[in-house]
Amino acid sequence: MSFAQIAGHEGTLQVLKKAVLTGRIPQAYLFVGPSNVGKTLTAVELAKALNCEALTAPETIDDIEPCDQCSSCVRIAKGIHPDFRIVQPVTRINAIDDEEMELDPVTGERSKKKDEFVQMEGAEIRIAQVRELIESASLMTNQARRRMYIVTRAEAMNIAAANAFLKTLEEPSAATTFVLTTASPSDLLPTIVSRCQVVNFHPVPAAAARDFLVSRYPEVSAEQIQSIVAMSSGRIGWAIKLLQQPDVLQIRSDLLDLCVRLAGAEWEECLRGGELLVDAAERWWLATNEEEIAEKALKASRDRVLRTSMGDILDILATWFRDLLLLASDATADGIINMDRAEQLRGLAGRYDAKKCEAACEHLQRMHGQLQQNANLRLAAENLALRLIVT
Numbered sequence: 335m336s337f338a339q340i341a342g343h344e345g346t347l348q349v350l351k352k353a354v355l356t357g358r359i360p361q362a363y364l365f366v367g368p369s370n371v372g373k374t375l376t377a378v379e380l381a382k383a384l385n386c387e388a389l390t391a392p393e394t395i396d397d398i399e400p401c402d403q404c405s406s407c408v409r410i411a412k413g414i415h416p417d418f419r420i421v422q423p424v425t426r427i428n429a430i431d432d433e434e435m436e437l438d439p440v441t442g443e444r445s446k447k448k449d450e451f452v453q454m455e456g457a458e459i460r461i462a463q464v465r466e467l468i469e470s471a472s473l474m475t476n477q478a479r480r481r482m483y484i485v486t487r488a489e490a491m492n493i494a495a496a497n498a499f500l501k502t503l504e505e506p507s508a509a510t511t512f513v514l515t516t517a518s519p520s521d522l523l524p525t526i527v528s529r530c531q532v533v534n535f536h537p538v539p540a541a542a543a544r545d546f547l548v549s550r551y552p553e554v555s556a557e558q559i560q561s562i563v564a565m566s567s568g569r570i571g572w573a574i575k576l577l578q579q580p581d582v583l584q585i586r587s588d589l590l591d592l593c594v595r596l597a598g599a600e601w602e603e604c605l606r607g608g609e610l611l612v613d614a615a616e617r618w619w620l621a622t623n624e625e626e627i628a629e630k631a632l633k634a635s636r637d638r639v640l641r642t643s644m645g646d647i648l649d650i651l652a653t654w655f656r657d658l659l660l661l662a663s664d665a666t667a668d669g670i671i672n673m674d675r676a677e678q679l680r681g682l683a684g685r686y687d688a689k690k691c692e693a694a695c696e697h698l699q700r701m702h703g704q705l706q707q708n709a710n711l712r713l714a715a716e717n718l719a720l721r722l723i724v725t
């Protein structure tokens with residue numbers, strides 16, 4: 335990876351490169367922008383540029399590009415550099431079962447398994463994570479020219495963690511930069527925000543995202559890429575996730591097939607539809623997370639896991655009904671999201687009126703909100719399927 339391989343964000347990258355060139359690096363940055371748009375990726379490249387062994391005397395802004403080969407670049411990319419760390423909100427997997435005690439193959443003794451964490455809906459950044467960061471930042475710098483600590487989804491710091499972090503910002507240590515990322519800066523302590531230099535990340539324009547993905551994934555059809563770009567709303571990382579995992583593309587395809595079937599469905603079939611939605615959420619989770627940890631998390635807290643991935647499932651369904659809504663008012667309309675399904679959509683458009691499509695979109699939106707609460711997921715999914723049929 336390098337700055338040149340980041341899709342979009344030209345203006346933002348110029349600002350950061352200039353800071354590297356002039357050596358005016360603030361103690362803390364706040365990268366603000368939608369999730370999966372490239373904030374963390376950019377922060378990692380910044381850490382590499384600030385410490386690259388081949389980048390010692392840059393003369394112009396164009397020289398600011400990490401080599402990606404020196405030991406510093408490689409270790410940062412692998413996440414094993416002692417002066418570089420990424421902290422993210424995680425939930426402990428509560429493996430309360432027989433396997434909690436692990437047999438040590440050498441001593442033959444049983445010891446408590448080490449905690450394992452996973453990212454999911456409602457996860458927090460805990461004070462222990464921040465303390466560890468502070469401890470590391472307080473040590474004498476050993477290898478880096480500038481140490482870099484990235485805190486992703488910084489609004490997920492719980493109040494104790496946020497206060498501990500604020501203290502660190504109040505007592506800056508030399509040659510250390512924190513990069514916080516967030517999609518909602520108003521959820522951060524204002525006292526933290528005011529100590530950071532804010533850098534904005536905008537959704538990646540569709541044309542730039544499309545060109546980038548077409549060159550990177552030549553095996554995927556142009557129509558499918560166009561659909562995925564439109565679906566991602568400029569969140570290029572989300573689009574890449576879809577393209578990197580064939581399973582995820584299959585799930586999208588299955589969901590759109592379900593939408594077609596629901597158009598003519600009786601209510602009994604909607605119960606089956608609800609089951610398929612929950613099933614899709616489970617498959618999505620398994621396809622987008624590291625296998626072993628994904629299965630453990632599913633076993634330990636199935637309900638929360640499914641709530642986490644159901645958000646993406648609802649987003650995909652919403653694109654379908656947005657397309658139908660567009661076609662309900664103008665059958666020849668351009669700009670539908672699911673380009674690769676244009677024919678099917680046009681065939682169905684006559685059966686849905688605009689009011690029905692709007693109601694479906696609104697219900698999908700409402701269900702997004704309900705995911706945070708303790709609604710029964712299976713019932714909510716069945717109810718949703720019922721509302722997506724034509725009648």
Ligand SMILES: [Zn+2]
Pocket residue numbers: 385386387388389400401402403404405406407408
């Ligand atoms: Zn390098």
